[in-house]
Amino acid sequence: MENGLLSKYFKGIVAKRLSDVEADPNISNQHEFNGINEFRNILGSKKHTYEAIFIHLTDDEEAILKEEGSLTWYNARENHPTRNEFRLYYSTTQIMEKAIAGDFLLIGLTHDNKLVVVIAPKGTTAEQQLLWLFEIREIGNKFILRNISSKDIKLNFAGKYILNSLGFEIDESEPDFLNLILETFGSQFPPTAIFSEFARSTVDNVSPFEEPDKTLITWLEREEMLFKTLEKHIVSKKLEQGFGENKTDVDDFISFSLSIQNRRKSRAGFAFENHLASIFKFQEINFSKGAKTERNNKPDFLFPSITDYHNPSFPVELLTMLGVKTTAKDRWRQVLSEAGRISQKHLITLEPAISVNQTDEMIAQNLQLVIPQSLKETFTASQQSNLLNLQDFIHMVRQRQNIIIK
Numbered sequence: 001m002e003n004g005l006l007s008k009y010f011k012g013i014v015a016k017r018l019s020d021v022e023a024d025p026n027i028s029n030q031h032e033f034n035g036i037n038e039f040r041n042i043l044g045s046k047k048h049t050y051e052a053i054f055i056h057l058t059d060d061e062e063a064i065l066k067e068e069g070s071l072t073w074y075n076a077r078e079n080h081p082t083r084n085e086f087r088l089y090y091s092t093t094q095i096m097e098k099a100i101a102g103d104f105l106l107i108g109l110t111h112d113n114k115l116v117v118v119i120a121p122k123g124t125t126a127e128q129q130l131l132w133l134f135e136i137r138e139i140g141n142k143f144i145l146r147n148i149s150s151k152d153i154k155l156n157f158a159g160k161y162i163l164n165s166l167g168f169e170i171d172e173s174e175p176d177f178l179n180l181i182l183e184t185f186g187s188q189f190p191p192t193a194i195f196s197e198f199a200r201s202t203v204d205n206v207s208p209f210e211e212p213d214k215t216l217i218t219w220l221e222r223e224e225m226l227f228k229t230l231e232k233h234i235v236s237k238k239l240e241q242g243f244g245e246n247k248t249d250v251d252d253f254i255s256f257s258l259s260i261q262n263r264r265k266s267r268a269g270f271a272f273e274n275h276l277a278s279i280f281k282f283q284e285i286n287f288s289k290g291a292k293t294e295r296n297n298k299p300d301f302l303f304p305s306i307t308d309y310h311n312p313s314f315p316v317e318l319l320t321m322l323g324v325k326t327t328a329k330d331r332w333r334q335v336l337s338e339a340g341r342i343s344q345k346h347l348i349t350l351e352p353a354i355s356v357n358q359t360d361e362m363i364a365q366n367l368q369l370v371i372p373q374s375l376k377e378t379f380t381a382s383q384q385s386n387l388l389n390l391q392d393f394i395h396m397v398r399q400r401q402n403i404i405i406k
Helices: 037-043 094-098 125-133 157-165 175-185 192-201 212-241 250-282 306-310 329-337 356-364 390-405
Strands: 010-017 048-056 065-075 086-090 104-110 115-120 144-146 301-303 320-325 345-349 367-370
Touching: 010 037, 037 086, 037 104, 037 144, 048 094, 065 094, 065 115, 094 115, 104 125, 115 125, 125 157, 157 212, 175 192, 175 212, 192 212, 192 250, 212 250, 212 390, 250 301, 250 320, 250 390, 301 390, 320 329, 320 390, 329 345, 329 356, 329 367, 345 390, 356 367, 367 390
Parallel strands: 048 115, 320 345, 345 367
Antiparallel strands: 010 104, 010 144, 048 065, 065 086, 104 115, 301 320
16 A cells, blocks of 8 residues: 555544534533444444554644544444444543543544544644544534545645654555665664765755755655665664564664654754755855754854844844744744844744644744744635745845845
8 A cells, every 4th residue: 555645544534523422521421422334334333443643743842642542333223124334433542531622522443443533622723634634624513524544634744744653653664775775775774864974965856046945845744754764674674683682672673763763853853954054055046054052052154144133233134043843842942042133033944834823823923933834724825824834944045134235
């Protein structure tokens, strides 16, 4: 099955807003989702108990919860000659106890016949991302069905990003490059800047000068695939060796697993900065990267330079600051204090479908959001009118630097 299709991960989903009777134990303690007959097209008619993963998504990445549980699919009118009333009984979990009426609920059947139950509070980025991914335009208190197997959705960068946030491992390894990677670096991870440069060298169908937005995403996707190719090789070798002296040391296994997770997170952010710096160099734009401003703050990029920033006679209106965050959600506020001289901050992120609530707050805080062009489609039409793409941002910086030259 093709990796680039949503059907590789889900057979079908149902979605709705939680009602009082489903979420509030003071009204009902039945632990059931009702009005779900349409899901019979996916789950069939026989009673069955499914293993399930319950996920509570919020815009605070530290508060995201995941919990194992179960769901039982059954016909409450099984003995009735003409009526069917299918229900899903859910086990007790802290995630369902946190849910409130009006929250977005999504239940999906995966290809290993498990159910995924996702709760996202109303008005959050998490909710907007799920609505976009599953092409749901309006959502109310009645379940709607998406049979993914019969109407597939092609995954682009944004789709893969959202699936990854749900915990799905996106298989994007490039075995054709494995020999080249091993010849270049051996069976170890090189410094991120070197690996980013290597990733760019394997791509020849983009132009960082003429198409910076497309180039950025292409480089990021290529580095992700190359990284996972090397990671899969290294991890498989480690699994063969075992952990610790007796090869079954649990602490050694946990330590190794955590190192893999931490490397993934840090590498993604460094790769984003590395590729942006390369594009700015191709564009012949002057900048300082990671230089100190006030109180030891280090904005990711300052234009035209940190020297000009610290020069009190340099015109403030010609200074530009760009923060870089792979995920924005609640972390975008961190950039607001990073360059005191510059009133309007700029932030580029790979976060798709940021909620209207958050983009409105960014505007109120004088933060200009920069979104690669292919991700802009995940935002509403009204939001898009207030977004810059990377090409727009480069044009703005170049205009300011041309004023300096004159």
